[in-house]
Amino acid sequence: MSDATENAPIAPAPTGDDDVIAKPGVLGSIKRFPFSIYPTLMLGLFFFIPFAIMIVISFAHRTTSTYEAGFEFTHYARFFSPLFTTHVWVSVQFAALASLLALVVAVPFTFFISRFRRKPQVVSLVFVLCVLTLSEVIVAYSLSVVLGRQSGLPALVQALELVDRAKSWYPSYWANLFGLSYFNVPFAVLILYPACTRLDRELTEAAQTLGASPVRTFFTIVLPLLEKTLLAAFILLFVFTMGAFVTPIWLGRPEDTMMAQLIADQALGRGNIPFAAALAVFFMLVTLALSLLTVWLRRSDKTGVAS
């Protein structure tokens, strides 16, 4: 080839690099402007403004039929009546247990899927995603069929003559907990999957060469390495379950009433919009705090396993 070609790498490359670097100055920010305005607008329209309205209403004065402008803490004070603290506590319990149960099922499941070869991995994930497409209504209704006396497991138990006369298994505490956990599992899998695939295979292999059985490896290596991810997943599922509405209505007893039901009941059933708003604000703030906690957890993760 000619001398010119041979010399090319030594001479400064004739590129448009300088232009590219110059752009982010004035031109760049103008160009980026519409892109930053879009999310701001969306957040404002669909989050900040409604949230602000809700806050204002939560301090409003309730009249017999509706509410009028005002600034009072009556509705927030009502939280502390035993009726509401009981139901907040019920919601927290359900959310915590349902998240925990979902993780107990999802962690080994996701970990072993992530150790499969590519193809079965994809197939398994597609199945999980299929379950995700089902709405809470369909899941709750299907479970009511499974747990019902006429067609479900109780009928089977009776047919096998294990009991004389079967009762319906729902509505009950356990039916509600089962429904909430079932609905959480695919979400748990999706949250855990990236962290599981990033878990270095050689770490678990090393544990096995050092005499740890696969089960032992799971508990001494895999779980500790996923610690931060598990905590983050737990919080997200917890927040998610706190908002459950259809499942507790369908599968739970009256005493299993959860936060979302309470809010709906106050707003729609009793027409107490300010109190419903106050409940919702409280609920949002707790959720926000927990979500921020997961962001912080993921950032402070040293092993780099958490997503």
Add this chain to the structure above:
Amino acid sequence: MSGLELQNISKRFGSVTAVSDINLNIPEGRFISFLGPSGCGKTTLLRLIAGLETSTTGQIVLDGEDLTDKPTHQRNIGMVFQSLALFPHLSVGENITYSQKIRGIEKTVRRKRADELLELVQLPGVADRNISQLSGGQRQRVAIARALALEPKLFLLDEPLSALDAKLREEMQVELRILQERLGITTIIVTHDQREAMTMSDEVVVMSTARIAQVGAPLDIYRNPASAFVAEFIGTSNLLKAQQAGGNKITIEGQTFETDGLPDTLKPEDGIIVSVRPEDVHVYPESNEGPNRMSGTVTFLRDVGASVETFVQCGDVQIVAMATPKDRPDVSKGDNVKVELPAESCVVLKA
């Protein structure tokens, strides 16, 4: 028999054969290298021995005990992985005594063993540190200590030094060999670095495309490569196309050369290649006369201080000669010279 026996070991991944019909005996206490280019199956073979893969056919026997169907965690092996695979959530000491903890050995005994092993790998006093606080070389030593904690029967290393810089790597090679000699543990290392294999091993297993190309002591393989592949892969070699010329004689570029003998398996009609190591080739001024010489022109001199390489074009073939500065041939680029290929250094191979 004590030691490791591999009998008819094959491993297929779908339609790909990673390891094909390997037979190998490794006596107790030896240091063996699996050497070959990437994709030759050497790592798969090591993983089969560790039980991290299951073989498609064949048997693995250690000290008379059939290991073939034993899961990894029951094999009593120590392994150092390419990524080292140190547990990031455990301290150095906890990493090293992980295997003891699994066996339920109590804490004070474990602690003592950790200190002992760190002493052994010349890294005393770091048991309480985090893995992230160690340098690459230190992590290497911790990984070795961890693998040796239970005094395993087999010590397996999968390209363990590849992450280290060249100087540290050479130091660790010598250190590893001294450690292995001290402990007398049967050791297999997988490497693609022939220098590394030659530095450390009693025996080198050269592999190419799922099969063993040659097994032997490093210098035997270097001196008497069984094929052009081995000659090329172990060190550098002048591989010259040649013809048989009756008896021990061959011809290269029309010139007749004496050799120390042709392989017994060679048939008269077979084509041949001659392998001559650069350090065995002598370069003389043109006036020099004698047997096993051919004329050529110096095309390039590579003088890097520790050695001098002379590139000589002889007709269609290029011959490289290497000499120490002390024996530097008195020639310069463009000179016509004589090149001697001594009879005892011409290894004749089937083409």
